Amino acid sequence: MATTNELSRSERKRRAILAAAEDLFLRNGFLGTSMDELAELSEVSKQTVYAHFGSKESLFVELVSSMTAGAGDGLHDHDEHPAPDGDVAGYLARYAADELAVVMTPRLLKLRRLVIGEVERFPDLARALYEHGPSRAIRSLAVTMAALAERGLLSVDDPIEAATTFNWLIMGAPMNEAMLLGDGAIPDAAALQRHAAHAARVFVAAYGVGDGTR
Amino acid sequence: MATTNELSRSERKRRAILAAAEDLFLRNGFLGTSMDELAELSEVSKQTVYAHFGSKESLFVELVSSMTAGAGDGLHDHDEHPAPDGDVAGYLARYAADELAVVMTPRLLKLRRLVIGEVERFPDLARALYEHGPSRAIRSLAVTMAALAERGLLSVDDPIEAATTFNWLIMGAPMNEAMLLGDGAIPDAAALQRHAAHAARVFVAAYGVGDGTR
DNA sequence: ACTGAATCACACTGGTCAGTCCAGTTCGAG
C-alpha cells in the first residue's frame, strides 16, 4: 500500500505546495506573495501548482480555510472535570491558561493578522475565522458557565454574556498586543498563567456566588 | 494673507493627495493601491504626488503616522470630574462609553486593520499605533484609577493592571468582532452604552470597595 | 518492461506598477 513512502507523489507535492503557501502567505500577505516564488519554495514547477489549485485565490482560500478549521481543535476535553471541588477560580484559571496557550501561538497570530488585513478582499475567510475561533470558544464556554451556575458555583444570568466577558478578559490584552507588536511580544507561559489567574479572579469577583478567592 | 482661498495651491494639492491616499490605502491596503489610481483620485498629476511625497512608502508612512497621532485625541477631559458622588460604576460606564464611541469608528477600525495587516512590512507603524492607542488610553486610565483609589472609591493595588483589565473588558469584544466582521458589525450607540455599563459593573465588582452596584 | 498520468523546465502573453523624463501650462506674488 505504501507507494514509495507512505504518500502518493501527488499528495507529497500537494503538501509541499501548501507548506510553502503557509510560509509565504503568512509572512508576506496575499498580494505580497508571487506564484513563482511559491513554486520555487515548494520545489515544484509552477504548472504543478496550477494543476493542484486552480488559481492564486483558490490556493489562498483553501489554505486559510484549512488553517482556520483546525484552529481551535486543542480545546475539547474541558467539560470533563468542571471544578471537582468548589475552586471555581482555579478551574477557570486553568481553562483560561489552556486557551491562551493554544491561541497565543505565532502561527495562529500570523493567520489572524493576515485575515484581518484581507477583510475587505476576503470577507468570508474573516467570518469563518471568527466563527471557528472566538465565537466557537465562547459558545463552548457558555455551556460550562451554565453548568457551573446550575451547580450553584456561579451566578450567571446570561451564559453567553458571561462567556463573552470571560473570554475577552482573558484574550483582550495579550491578543491585541500581539496583533500590533508582533510575535516577539507574545508573553511566555508563566506570564500567560499569571494573566489567566488574574482574569479568573476578576471574573469570579463579578460572577461568583459568595466566596470569591479571598 | 488668504492667497486665493485660505490655502496655498501647494497645500491644497497636498491635502487632496492625502485624502485620496486615506481613502485608497484604508480600502485596498498598501500593495493593493497604485500610484496612478491615487493621482487620478487626487485630481493631481503623478509628478505632483512624487513632488510632495518622495515615494509610495513615504506617503504611506506619513499618512498612517498622522492618522495614528490624532487617533485618540478626543479623550482628554475625563479627569475633570471623576465621580462627584460615589457612583464609581456610573462614572466608569460613561468613561467607557466615551472611549468606545471614539474607537469604534469605521475610519479607525480600517486603520487598525490596515496596520495589523502590514505589521511585518511596517512594524514601526504598528508600534506607533499601539503606543498612541491602547497604551496611551491605559496609561491615562491608570491615573484615574489611582485617583479613585486614593479617595477610597476603588481598591486598586496596581493601577496599570487595573486600567488594562478595564480597558479590555470594554474593548475586547467589540474591537475583535469589528476586526473580523467588518464595519457592518459595529454596534450602535445604544448597544455600546449597554456594553460599557456591563463592563463597568463587572469591574466594580472586582475592584470596588464594598458598595458595588447592588 | 510498458504505459499513462503527473511533473518538469522554460519560454511567453498581456497586463500592471513604481518611478522618471520632458515639454508645455497655470498660477500667484511682487
Add this chain to the structure above:
DNA sequence: CTCGAACTGGACTGACCAGTGTGATTCAGT
C-alpha cells in the same frame, strides 16, 4: 505684467506578475 515655482499630461523604463503552452521527462502501478 512678469517671472519663477508649481503643476500637467503623457510617454517611457525596467521590473514583476498571474496564468498558459509545449515538448521532454519521471514515476507508479500493471
